[in-house]
Amino acid sequence: MRLGKGKKKVLMGMMISLVTMFMLLNLGSYLSLAKTKIVFMDPCVPPYRLQVTREIFDQFEKENPGIQVEIQSTSSWSEQRTKLMTAIAAGGGPDVFTQDFTSFPTYAAKGIMENLDPYLAEDPTIDLSMFFDPLAKGCQVIEGRTYGLPIMAVLMVLFYNKDLFQQAGIAAPPETMEGFRSTGMRLKNLGDGIWGFASFSKVKIAAHEWMCDYLYPAGGTLMNEDYTETRFNNAIGVEALQMAVDNVLKYKFQAPLGTEAPDLWARRKAGMCTFWPYLVGYTEKYGPNINYGCTGVPIGKARRRITGGEFIVLGMLATSEYKEEAWKLISFIQRDDIHFDLHKRRNHIPSKKALLETDYYKTHPAWGIYLAQLPTLRLFPAEFPQFLDTAQILTEELENAYMGVKTPKQALDDAAEKVRKVLKK
Amino acid sequence: MAKTNLRKNLEGYIFISPWIVGFFMFIIGPMSYALYLSLFEWDVLSPPKFAGFMNYLRAVKHYRFWTSFKVTFYFVFTTVPLRVFIGLVLALMIRQLIKHKLKGTVVFRSIFCLPIMFSGVVLGILWAWIYEPEYGILNDLLRRVGIKGPNWLATPGLVMPSIIAMMGWWIGGMMLIFLAGLLDIPEEMYEVAEIDGASWWQKFIRITIPMLSPTLFFNFTATLIQSFQIFGPIYVLTRGGPANLSLVYVVNLYREGFELFHMGYACTLAWILFAIVIAFTAFLFRTSKLWVFYRAR
Numbered sequence: 001m002r003l004g005k006g007k008k009k010v011l012m013g014m015m016i017s018l019v020t021m022f023m024l025l026n027l028g029s030y031l032s033l034a035k036t037k038i039v040f041m042d043p044c045v046p047p048y049r050l051q052v053t054r055e056i057f058d059q060f061e062k063e064n065p066g067i068q069v070e071i072q073s074t075s076s077w078s079e080q081r082t083k084l085m086t087a088i089a090a091g092g093g094p095d096v097f098t099q100d101f102t103s104f105p106t107y108a109a110k111g112i113m114e115n116l117d118p119y120l121a122e123d124p125t126i127d128l129s130m131f132f133d134p135l136a137k138g139c140q141v142i143e144g145r146t147y148g149l150p151i152m153a154v155l156m157v158l159f160y161n162k163d164l165f166q167q168a169g170i171a172a173p174p175e176t177m178e179g180f181r182s183t184g185m186r187l188k189n190l191g192d193g194i195w196g197f198a199s200f201s202k203v204k205i206a207a208h209e210w211m212c213d214y215l216y217p218a219g220g221t222l223m224n225e226d227y228t229e230t231r232f233n234n235a236i237g238v239e240a241l242q243m244a245v246d247n248v249l250k251y252k253f254q255a256p257l258g259t260e261a262p263d264l265w266a267r268r269k270a271g272m273c274t275f276w277p278y279l280v281g282y283t284e285k286y287g288p289n290i291n292y293g294c295t296g297v298p299i300g301k302a303r304r305r306i307t308g309g310e311f312i313v314l315g316m317l318a319t320s321e322y323k324e325e326a327w328k329l330i331s332f333i334q335r336d337d338i339h340f341d342l343h344k345r346r347n348h349i350p351s352k353k354a355l356l357e358t359d360y361y362k363t364h365p366a367w368g369i370y371l372a373q374l375p376t377l378r379l380f381p382a383e384f385p386q387f388l389d390t391a392q393i394l395t396e397e398l399e400n401a402y403m404g405v406k407t408p409k410q411a412l413d414d415a416a417e418k419v420r421k422v423l424k425k
Numbered sequence: 426m427a428k429t430n431l432r433k434n435l436e437g438y439i440f441i442s443p444w445i446v447g448f449f450m451f452i453i454g455p456m457s458y459a460l461y462l463s464l465f466e467w468d469v470l471s472p473p474k475f476a477g478f479m480n481y482l483r484a485v486k487h488y489r490f491w492t493s494f495k496v497t498f499y500f501v502f503t504t505v506p507l508r509v510f511i512g513l514v515l516a517l518m519i520r521q522l523i524k525h526k527l528k529g530t531v532v533f534r535s536i537f538c539l540p541i542m543f544s545g546v547v548l549g550i551l552w553a554w555i556y557e558p559e560y561g562i563l564n565d566l567l568r569r570v571g572i573k574g575p576n577w578l579a580t581p582g583l584v585m586p587s588i589i590a591m592m593g594w595w596i597g598g599m600m601l602i603f604l605a606g607l608l609d610i611p612e613e614m615y616e617v618a619e620i621d622g623a624s625w626w627q628k629f630i631r632i633t634i635p636m637l638s639p640t641l642f643f644n645f646t647a648t649l650i651q652s653f654q655i656f657g658p659i660y661v662l663t664r665g666g667p668a669n670l671s672l673v674y675v676v677n678l679y680r681e682g683f684e685l686f687h688m689g690y691a692c693t694l695a696w697i698l699f700a701i702v703i704a705f706t707a708f709l710f711r712t713s714k715l716w717v718f719y720r721a722r
Contacts, residue, residue: 078684081684082683082684085469085470085683085686086469086683088469088470089469089470106470107470110468110470110471112470193559255559256558256576256579257576257579257667258558258576258577258578258579258667259558259559259576260557260559263559263560264559267560269559388684388685388686389685392680392684392685395666396666396668396669397668399666399667399668400668402667403579403580403581403667403668405581405668418488
């Protein structure tokens with residue numbers, strides 16, 4: 001079939017339009033090929049943190065016109081580990097990423113993370129002495145070499161709703177575990193669906209939460225010093241867990257397993273809540289008018305304030321093709337003004353000593369308390385290789401105890417038995 | 426003649442070659458590699474270490490393996506009959522609407538099929554809100570009639586029934602297949618039965634079920650295989666918790682491979698599951714001769 005001249009012109013016109021459209025649509029890609037693209041991975045949750053990060057990285061791109069930063073956001077640290085692991089296994093991975101302390105030593109030991117000492121030696125703007133001491137030391141995990149820089153500290157404080165306290169006739173937040181229980185029960189008696197205390201959340205892991213809230217203040221510990229034996233099922237551990245379980249099942253002032261503490265808190269249905277810095281931003285977004293205060297986690301039998309926690313590390317992938325650009329991003333993030341802006345807007349605790357001294361952090365109702373607890377921070381024992389397996393086993397058995405399926409002693413003894421088998425391997 | 430046949434065969438293979446290439450690349454290839462990896466200890470971050478059959482031995486001795494086995498069997502042998510039953514009942518109802526030319530066929534069919542438009546993840550998120558103990562719609566409705574709703578996903582006896590109830594919602598596809606099978610049954614058979622004085626129950630047992638048996642067999646087998654592999658809705662809803670009460674097999678597999686970094690062991694679990702599913706499917710096919718009746722064409 002032969003096309004007429006007119007139809008040929010129409011067909012030609014259509015083809016030219018299609019090709020032009022295709023080229024215009026891909027123009028952006030062609031232009032960006034002229035830039036170096038680096039990938040940054042971080043759990044930017046809740047969603048406002050992603051927006052803040054993007055805005056700050058836009059500033060980085062303006063200062064470094066040849067570099068483009070793509071943000072890969074994950075929904076949790078667990079998902080971050082999974083995504084990072086699968087990307088690395090596939091021969092890829094982000095150039096710069098944040099990593100929680102429970103995985104950092106393992107990643108550093110397996111050569112996933114780049115040794116940053118040469119970069120630190122050449123960059124006069126960053127020095128480990130700028131960071132809060134335990135965090136800086138924690139980054140020098142393999143024979144004193146630095147495999148990441150601390151970006152934020154993560155620990156728990158006790159949030160309390162001042163209005164509910166006033167309604168219940170309670171003058172001040174509890175200082176001790178004994179006071180904590182009586183305060184919780186008085187708040188619960190307010191009725192109307194109000195809980196004295198909320199702590200469980202999908203954002204947390206039961207084992208970590210128990211260590212922060214009850215085990216450490218009781219003077220307990222998870223393992224022995226060389227991580228060859230369990231200690232969580234000794235008398236201190238059992239008593240600490242019994243206290244936790246009684247608060248849920250016997251005295252019924254703690255919101256049970258399956259509830260979401262941030263949600264209850266934002267809806268003013270929890271008189272007290274222990275949580276990570278995550279709750280500060282969550283309160284600002286979803287419960288802005290809550291009249292709240294913060295204090296340290298109540299003191300237990302250890303007779304001194306101890307709060308469990310960890311820190312987040314900012315690192316570079318050892319196999320990154322753009323290490324120079326990646327270091328520029330790390331250096332940018334650790335710059336005082338950026339570090340401050342990022343942490344203020346994302347609601348994190350900064351890791352740099354100079355920023356911890358600023359009025360904003362010292363006088364903020366929540367941050368001031370978090371900072372005051374930093375000297376009492378006791379890091380989770382993430383250095384032993386079977387930490388993840390141990391935390392998983394402990395979480396399962398703690399959940400059995402919290403649901404009343406097993407007594408605290410049974411649960412911890414069963415957990416210890418399973419952990420022993422894991423340690424033997 | 427031989428040349429013509431060869432050409433015809435070659436043409437056929439060329440036409441199906443995209444599927445064959447895809448099958449080998451995306452199914453056989455990864456399965457073979459998983460079988461190979463199942464003989465290694467591999468944490469993904471370091472090179473694999475040969476372990477022989479240690480992973481298989483480990484599975485047999487591991488408490489989580491048996492827990493996930495029990496939970497999965499409980500899930501499969503409750504959900505499959507339930508979903509088949511609900512799918513069949515709904516299909517029978519729609520068929521009656523069609524048979525008596527009543528209004529609403531399209532509306533009801535659409536409503537029943539709506540849940541299958543959602544992915545498993547969306548299903549899990551939706552039901553997480555429904556089952557939320559403080560603010561979920563279910564406990565809110567119960568509260569309005571003076572009943573304090575339980576903690577559906579954190580009470581030992583209620584976790585799995587809550588999940589099974591959620592799966593009962595996801596039957597649209599099965600219902601459509603049953604409906605097609607029901608509409609294929611010749612009406613004359615029912616007319617003859619009516620003339621002979623058969624009751625509705627006798628017609629159902631003696632005509633509907635035997636004539637529908639191939640469709641029943643297909644739905645039963647497909648749902649069984651799907652149920653053994655359930656992951657998305659349960660992972661989103663409970664992540665296998667609390668205390669492994671909802672730890673179905675594939676959630677355990679995912680946890681071992683992607684959360685605890687035991688990828689070699691996870692591959693072992695995958696092959697064990699494959700063997701179990703094959704065994705059950707083979708059993709169903711073998712026994713189908715006893716109860717599935719194919720009509721002569």
